[in-house]
Amino acid sequence: MSVDADTVRRIAHLARIAVADDEVEHLRGEINAILAFVEQLSEVNVEGVEPMTSVMPMTMKKRADAVTDGGNADAVLRNAPATQDHFFLVPKVVE
Amino acid sequence: MNAPAKTSKLIKGASGDWEVVIGLEVHAQVSSKAKLFSGASTEFGGEPNSHVSLVDAAMPGMLPVINEECVKQAIRTGLGLKARINLKSVFDRKNYFYPDLPQGYQISQYKSPIVGEGEAMVDMPGGETVHVGIERLHLEQDAGKSLHDQHPSMSFVDLNRSGVALMEIVSKPDLRSADDAKAYVGKLRTILRYLGTCDGDMEKGSLRADVNVSVRRPGEPLGTRCEIKNVNSIRFIGQAIEHEARRQIGILEDGGKIDQETRLFDPGKGETRSMRNKEEAHDYRYFPDPDLLPLEFDQAYVDELKAHLPELPDEKKARFVRDFGLSAYDAGVLVSERATADYFEAVAKGRDAKLAANWVINELFGRLNKEGKDIAASPITAERLAAILDLIAEGTISGKIAKDLFEICWSEGGDPRAIVEARGLKQVTDTGAIAKVVDEIVAANPEKVAQAKTNEKLLGWFVGQVMKSSGGKVNPQAVNDLLRKKLGI
Numbered sequence: 001m002s003v004d005a006d007t008v009r010r011i012a013h014l015a016r017i018a019v020a021d022d023e024v025e026h027l028r029g030e031i032n033a034i035l036a037f038v039e040q041l042s043e044v045n046v047e048g049v050e051p052m053t054s055v056m057p058m059t060m061k062k063r064a065d066a067v068t069d070g071g072n073a074d075a076v077l078r079n080a081p082a083t084q085d086h087f088f089l090v091p092k093v094v095e
Numbered sequence: 096m097n098a099p100a101k102t103s104k105l106i107k108g109a110s111g112d113w114e115v116v117i118g119l120e121v122h123a124q125v126s127s128k129a130k131l132f133s134g135a136s137t138e139f140g141g142e143p144n145s146h147v148s149l150v151d152a153a154m155p156g157m158l159p160v161i162n163e164e165c166v167k168q169a170i171r172t173g174l175g176l177k178a179r180i181n182l183k184s185v186f187d188r189k190n191y192f193y194p195d196l197p198q199g200y201q202i203s204q205y206k207s208p209i210v211g212e213g214e215a216m217v218d219m220p221g222g223e224t225v226h227v228g229i230e231r232l233h234l235e236q237d238a239g240k241s242l243h244d245q246h247p248s249m250s251f252v253d254l255n256r257s258g259v260a261l262m263e264i265v266s267k268p269d270l271r272s273a274d275d276a277k278a279y280v281g282k283l284r285t286i287l288r289y290l291g292t293c294d295g296d297m298e299k300g301s302l303r304a305d306v307n308v309s310v311r312r313p314g315e316p317l318g319t320r321c322e323i324k325n326v327n328s329i330r331f332i333g334q335a336i337e338h339e340a341r342r343q344i345g346i347l348e349d350g351g352k353i354d355q356e357t358r359l360f361d362p363g364k365g366e367t368r369s370m371r372n373k374e375e376a377h378d379y380r381y382f383p384d385p386d387l388l389p390l391e392f393d394q395a396y397v398d399e400l401k402a403h404l405p406e407l408p409d410e411k412k413a414r415f416v417r418d419f420g421l422s423a424y425d426a427g428v429l430v431s432e433r434a435t436a437d438y439f440e441a442v443a444k445g446r447d448a449k450l451a452a453n454w455v456i457n458e459l460f461g462r463l464n465k466e467g468k469d470i471a472a473s474p475i476t477a478e479r480l481a482a483i484l485d486l487i488a489e490g491t492i493s494g495k496i497a498k499d500l501f502e503i504c505w506s507e508g509g510d511p512r513a514i515v516e517a518r519g520l521k522q523v524t525d526t527g528a529i530a531k532v533v534d535e536i537v538a539a540n541p542e543k544v545a546q547a548k549t550n551e552k553l554l555g556w557f558v559g560q561v562m563k564s565s566g567g568k569v570n571p572q573a574v575n576d577l578l579r580k581k582l583g584i
Contacts (some may be wrong), residue, residue, distance in 0.1 A: 062160070062166070087143045087251035087253055092342070
């Protein structure tokens with residue numbers, strides 16, 4: 001599996017990362033090198049093997065249905081570049 | 096899916112009939128106190144960003160921990176839809192960027208949902224029952240809310256809803272008309288409310304639908320579909336489908352082709368329009384969320400929840416028909432809300448159930464609808480309506496007086512039995528007293544008496560006169576009998 005220049009641009013756009021045209025070729029090489037490295041895994045026969053989700057045999061932790069958090073808008077908004085009346089402000093996202 | 100098209104549901108185009116094919120993705124907010132993966136409140140309408148934990152705000156290092164009640168609610172809903180419950184399911188990340196989604200992904204379930212295939216039976220007003228297949232139900236997070244009209248160049252973001260648990264219930268494309276779709280959503284809402292797994296409050300956005308619409312010539316393969324996003328009322332779902340089907344038929348009949356796209360419904364204009372430039376071709380790059388282990392439970396866990404499910408609308412309806420002898424239609428009306436069904440049962444218990452159904456459906460619902468009231472706000476409790484029915488059954492009051500009594504109880508309140516006593520509404524059963532009134536009327540109208548002997552229809556006039564002069568408190572049948580005897584007809 002390998003990617004072409006257009007795919008690199010598309011992945012960058014999906015991740016909202018600005019990539020200049022002169023960086024595309026370099027990135028394409030890096031991504032393909034990573035893909036080739038990972039591709040070695042396909043040599044292993046995993047027929048009938050369940051994907052392992054945890055090294056330790058454990059089940060998902062569950063929480064009781066109780067309100068234990070919130071009521072701290074100031075903390076939630078502390079790092080926001082712009083706020084008003086406890087709302088986050090972002091550049092307008094509709095026309 | 097490829098059952099023969101029902102002629103009554105086809106839409107007439109300029110060049111012949113078209114069949115509409117509809118599938119719905121309904122997003123139902125799970126009834127829970129806290130969010131799906133955080134301990135913040137799900138309460139509606141809090142101050143901006145007040146029901147937000149650092150998990151919901153996607154601060155670095157925060158980890159999601161699932162709310163077990165939301166899992167139970169999803170299982171209960173699945174059981175209510177007679178669906179397969181998957182003992183193992185997986186949470187995935189659905190990646191996209193939008194300001195009201197601080198994580199940059201929604202935690203959802205993609206390949207392995209918690210609930211698999213099921214079915215909902217939808218009764219149509221014409222008596223037809225539509226079987227709607229359920230494809231799946233999965234748990235996911237809601238996003239925050241953006242306000243675009245507060246500022247000329249900025250959008251306001253409130254994350255209170257961010258992370259609230261939703262159940263996405265996906266139907267198979269089994270619906271063939273706007274009416275089918277509306278009835279299906281209504282039925283789904285009823286089931287969810289019975290189960291207590293979603294309050295179904297569409298005004299608060301607790302139930303919203305993405306509507307997939309395509310058209311085809313009857314018998315042909317499925318056409319290209321368009322998805323109308325986020326329609327938030329049953330009426331709008333109907334309007335959106337009607338408009339979208341017409342639009343697609345117009346394009347196809349003009350020799351065009353349908354582009355698969357996402358559209359928005361504009362309730363003001365009653366039309367759908369394209370959502371331009373919304374991320375070119377969706378590419379959500381789903382992958383299993385590494386912060387969450389698979390969701391697993393055993394069959395005993397499911398069985399325990401199943402054992403405590405309430406009686407569901409279909410079962411209740413069948414019981415009303417079987418035990419109370421109601422028509423399927425009346426039973427359907429009564430079970431549409433659990434509160435209504437409970438009210439009816441309280442009134443009908445140990446009484447004439449058909450009479451009880453008539454009073455609840457005609458008098459009570461008529462009055463509630465007229466005043467836009469919910470049954471919980473009815474000024475007449477089930478006990479009091481039952482007392483009115485008892486007064487009729489005992490022969491203490493006539494059916495006509497009962498309606499007046501209902502009015503008094505509605506507008507002034509009070510115990511029906513006490514009102515009957517206090518206002519002298521008791522039916523006159525003393526035949527001597529009735530005979531006296533009859534004699535008076537007969538004596539005062541000799542011409543009519545003569546006419547009545549040849550024209551029996553005049554009897555009704557006499558009955559009316561007697562009823563009038565007694566204030567409706569005499570038994571019409573007794574009056575009728577007495578008059579016949581008196582007039583010799």
